[in-house]
Amino acid sequence: MALLVSSWSNGVQSVPKDYVMPPERRPRDFVSVCDEIPVIDLQENPKADRSDIIQQILKACQEFGLFQVINHGVSEKMMEDMRVLYHEFFNMSVDDKLGVYTESFGKGCSLYTSGLNYAKEDVHYWKDTLKHPCHPLEEHTPSWPEKPTRYREDVGRYALEVRKMGFKILDLIGEGLGLNKGYFNGVSQEQAMAINHYPPCPDPSLAMGIGGHTDPNLITFLQQDQYGLQMHKDGKWMGIDPIPNAFVVNIGYQLEIISNGKLKSVEHRGVTNSTTARTSIVTFFGPNPGLPVVVEPAKELVTSTNPQMFKSYQYNNFIVDYMAYVRKPLPRSGTPLDPYRL
Ligand SMILES: O=C(O)CCC(=O)C(=O)O
Numbered sequence: 001m002a003l004l005v006s007s008w009s010n011g012v013q014s015v016p017k018d019y020v021m022p023p024e025r026r027p028r029d030f031v032s033v034c035d036e037i038p039v040i041d042l043q044e045n046p047k048a049d050r051s052d053i054i055q056q057i058l059k060a061c062q063e064f065g066l067f068q069v070i071n072h073g074v075s076e077k078m079m080e081d082m083r084v085l086y087h088e089f090f091n092m093s094v095d096d097k098l099g100v101y102t103e104s105f106g107k108g109c110s111l112y113t114s115g116l117n118y119a120k121e122d123v124h125y126w127k128d129t130l131k132h133p134c135h136p137l138e139e140h141t142p143s144w145p146e147k148p149t150r151y152r153e154d155v156g157r158y159a160l161e162v163r164k165m166g167f168k169i170l171d172l173i174g175e176g177l178g179l180n181k182g183y184f185n186g187v188s189q190e191q192a193m194a195i196n197h198y199p200p201c202p203d204p205s206l207a208m209g210i211g212g213h214t215d216p217n218l219i220t221f222l223q224q225d226q227y228g229l230q231m232h233k234d235g236k237w238m239g240i241d242p243i244p245n246a247f248v249v250n251i252g253y254q255l256e257i258i259s260n261g262k263l264k265s266v267e268h269r270g271v272t273n274s275t276t277a278r279t280s281i282v283t284f285f286g287p288n289p290g291l292p293v294v295v296e297p298a299k300e301l302v303t304s305t306n307p308q309m310f311k312s313y314q315y316n317n318f319i320v321d322y323m324a325y326v327r328k329p330l331p332r333s334g335t336p337l338d339p340y341r342l
């Protein structure tokens, strides 16, 4: 438990040496917040009908692999309740957190620190994460934290609301790509949450909250309370403006493959700051990583002028390869998509 950054970092004056990133992995240059990242209003009105919204989403997924949504249907009250709940969670006593604490990332519900393999890392990330599966709820809520006492009920309701929003957005993407309605149902049975907590860091220029990575799943929805998220585009890191009550939506590897390369997955990372703790509440949709779900470019998108770009494969195998890739020491060559290209 002593390992959790939130349990030892309060008041530290300097970054401990096993958290000081080598120069090439530091946040480096000042990164400005990018105001080109699309903010899409999901509420249909006379000015923005469904086909307008679909076009905006597709364009954003092709150019950026990431966008923000507002008027998405998840109530502001519920988003605020989540912020308060997780603030309380990460400020609980060590004893209260012990029930879900694990030495490293694992299956089921776990509270762990840094990256996916603390023991084997040469340098650690300035982050603690609580993560757990969410669907179906009845199967997973018994493994969730018991404290704060409202945790299971409130997070359960949030997970259902985010699920509705998620499928609404997937339907819009599917319609825009010309896929059969419900195409994504078979590749989005898994819904999981990761709540990342980045305590204030005495020198954010030396440390990293979460290193650059691309999500392996289908699509990700992120709620954030402070600046810290950055995306990599055209060789540069760009900051993402935290808009109150918006969700950041980013494309994962599976959606890039299913769209036969039309939609782009996006590399992103999280930096720390010296004054305020930051918490991101992240929901991942994707195939079940424990099952041999077949993923491949949608047949509708493969034509003689648009030949198939990726192989057909089983998602459980993809995840094994992805985990092996992210556990390799840096710098790594290639990307986890390379072995799947045709
Ligand atoms: O905390 C953030 O802003 C990024 C989190 C993230 O990328 C992830 O959990 O996959």
Ligand SMILES: [Fe+2]
Pocket (backbone or CB within 6 Å): 213, 214, 215, 268
């Ligand atoms: Fe991510």
